[in-house]
Amino acid sequence: MAKFTRPTGTLDILPEDQPYWEYILACAATVARDYGFARIDVPIFETTEVFARGVGAGTDIVDKEMYSFKDKGGNDITLRPEFTAGVMRAYIENGMHVLPKPVKLYSTGPVFRYERPQAGRYRxxxxxNAEILGEQNPLADLEIMLIAWDIYARLGFTNLAFQLNTTGCPVCRPGYIEHLRAHYHVHYSKICDDCKVRIDKNPLRVLDCKREQCQPVIASAPKMVDHVCDDCAAHFAELRAYLDDLGKPYTLNHRLVRGLDYYTKTVFEVxxxxxxxxxxxxxxxxxxxxxxxLGGSPTPGVGFAAGIERAVLLMKAQNVPVPIPPSPPVFIAYLGDAARMHAVRLLAQLHEVGIGAQIAMSGSLKSQLxxxxxxxxxxxxxxxxxEMAQGLVTLRSLALGTQEAVPFVLLDDVIRRQIT
RNA sequence: GUGGCUGUGGCCUAAUGGUUAAGGCUCCUGACUGUGACUCAGGCAACUGUGGGUUCGAGUCCCACCAGUCACCCCA
Structure with a gap:
């Protein structure tokens, strides 16, 4: 057993897994840029208040999952549990509201949540992450969803299900919650203990309770879509019209609610x-x-976050192939001190013209090969x-087992010809 | 925070409670002196997660702790 081990819930991403990561992140960035998104990197930690306010007191993230600490200056700091709040802070702080609207931003990097790890869940x-700021039109919602669609399609995933719902807005949601509470009050004796707490504390969450006993109550519960205001209804209808017209398959999921406080209107998951x-x-x-x-002027926004670990897990589960970055094509072996000096020059010669090469550092010729x-x-x-005596090297094809004598000065030309 | 399962070299696996914990993979070296893969031979590497207990004797049984894993809560 090693003396030191990874902190609970963290992962070493070993070389053998890197092709998945490079592929997924490169693919996501390419799709985002193709839609006109610019990259923004914000700090991995922020003042705690950014998340406490941004994500919302009462959410699980803020109540029990944040990595918070005081730094040496006595400041309350939190490792980001998600991107959006920090990106919004940066948008406001840097006066990005003066940029041409809508402002389209993407980010990538680690986030931290103190949870018990399990399959597909880490600390x-x-x-x-991608966000569109300053645009109320449902086309922004659509574009966010299309990016997710395109990324997963391009990666080669199959059997993905898009779940869609609307959570209303401050105008219509309170009324809906009252209907929901009334419904649950009627069936109070039939629901699980957790839901009895949820219905007061975080009422929408009762809708995705997985307990068997709660399912009938959920099935007969009032639906948000039936209680949204005209504005939210029109917004949702327009988004759905775009999706339908494009033939994008999605499932209307009345039970889809999300754990963060800030959502309005559209919510979706894949x-x-x-x-x-x-x-x-x-x-x-x-x-x-x-x-x-968070202190900015009223600005609408829409965005999404995709989990990379889960994508990697899924690619493996679905046997989705990933391109493997090629090894440097050339390996330089030598015999004797004089030849080693020359081998070093050959190494430099090849790298000068951009041919990947490694040099043996020890061992017999047999070992080097x-x-x-x-x-x-x-x-x-x-x-x-x-070879030294004749100004030549032996160029051996490892795949074919054939070899030829090549003059020093022609080595890069000959290799280039064979690898292209 | 709660619960189930698991814990033997870097990885995988073996060892009716009984000598110096066995094997495979990987890695390294070598097989008439300058040629890889296949084969063969050898080598490196574990006080069996940690600490207690039961026993003449514990990798094996019991307890605790730790870690991993899966699930709940919730989310990516």
Missing amino acids: QLYQF WAEGIGAQSAICGGGRYDGLIEL RQADKRGARFAVIIGED
Whole structure:
């Protein structure tokens, strides 16, 4: 047992897994840029208040999942549990409201939540995040959803389910919650203990209770869509019209509620099977009141976050292939001190013209060639006394087992010709 | 925070309560002196998660703790 181990809920992303990460992050960034998004990087930690206000007191994230501490200056600091609040803070602080609207931003990096880890759940996790600020039109909601769609499609996922709902707005949601509470009050004796707490503390959450006993009560519960105001209804209808016209399959899910306080109108998630009990690989929605809440001028926004670990898990579960970055094609082996000096020059010569090459650092020629093979080189360049005397190197194809004598000065040309 | 399961070299796995914990993979070295993969031979590497207890004797049984894992809560 190693003396030191990873902190609970963290992950070492080993070289063998890096191709997944590079592929997913590159794909997500490409799609976002194709939609006109610019990258923004904000600090990994913020003043605690940014999240406490932004995410919302009463949410699980703020109540029990934040990594908070006092720094040496006595400031209350929290490792970001999500991107949106920090990005909104940056938008306000940097006067980004003067940028041409809508402002489209994406980010990627780690976020932190103090939870008990399980399949697809970690304390440090990576997210890809995108936001559209300053646009009330449902086209912004649509574009956010399309990005998620395109990323997963481009990666090669299948059997994904898009879940869609509307959570109303400050105008209509309070009324709906009253209907919901009334309904639950009638069936109070039939619901689980957790729901008895939820209906007061976080009423929408009763809708996604998984307990068997609560299912009939949920099924007969009033639906948000039936109680939204005209504005929210029109917004939702327009978004759905776009999705329907594009033929994007989605499931209307009246039970889809999200754990963050700031959502208004549209909420959506992307579900997949294959990562244990966790099915959401992506989630997002509209948050029209957030920027104002954080001290900015009233600005609508919509965004989403995708979990990278879950995407990696899913790619493995679905056997989605990923491109493997190629090894440097050349491995340089040598015999003797004089040849080693020359081998170093060959190494430099190849790198000057952009040909990837490694040089043996020790071992017999046999051992050096074994290294060449293990490292996935396509060619071994061998230089010894014989070659030195003639101004040649032996260029051996590891795949074919053939080799030829090549003059020093022509080595890069010959290799280039063979690898292209 | 709660509950179930698990814990033997870097990885996988073996060992009726009984000698110096066995094997496979990986890694390294070598097989007539300058040639990889396949084969063969050898080598490195574990006080069996930690601490107690039961026993003449514990990797094996019991307890605690720790860690991992899965699930709940909730979310990516």
